[in-house]
Amino acid sequence: MNFFRHRRLVLVGPPVLALLITAVGCSSADDTVSAAVPSPGAKVSELCKGLDKALPSKVDGQDRRDPTPASALTAGWGNPAIILRCGVERPAKMSDPEADGVEVNGVGWLLEKQGDGSFRFTTTLRKAYVEVTIPKSRTGDGMAPLVDLAKSVGKAIPAGIAD
Structure with a gap:
């Protein structure tokens, strides 16, 4: 018993x-948010560090609030956070000829809608892959976050094919 x-x-x-x-x-x-820090090679890490210095203090009207752990390879804005990760692996979806893509101010992005309703965008034809995740509650602003980030990405991450 x-x-x-x-x-x-x-x-x-x-x-x-x-x-x-x-x-x-x-x-x-x-209310801090966390983000996995990518682990690219030295060349891409240097490009990402340059991007970190060039990033705007505001994206989509939201102040910069970096995720934890602190890294020059990640950045965030607002709450819920728009998260940028630089030096991510090439997404498998880039091999899909039916994949959706957009171009914003000269920067190409692969668009992937996530199961939770958020959107993940990854740069195309750049020397480093930069990923931006927009939470579901912020997707109503359309491409505004990418508009705010395109100038910095275009300046810091040269066009080309990532290693």
Whole structure:
């Protein structure tokens, strides 16, 4: 009989624990966002560091709020955050002849709609791949974030084929 009572506590325990963790996470005043930092080679890293210095302080009217961990290869604006990652791997979707693409102020972008309703854009025909993720709640602004970023990307990341 003790076995069943113990077993019930184990089965009830994880949902209660998950609820507690969620409640604690939601009540936190810390609203920082995290982003995986790419790990490109030295040449691309240098290009990305140059891009970081050239990035605007505002994108789509939102102030810059970089994600954690801090890196010259990532940047963010607003809350929910528009996230830029420089030096990402070439997306497999670039090999798809049916893939959607756009050009914004001379910078080409591969467009990928994500399962959560967000959009991910990755530069095309540049010496480094730059990825910009626009959260679902900010997609109503259309290409505004890319308009704000195109000048910096065009200046810091030369046209060409990434290694």
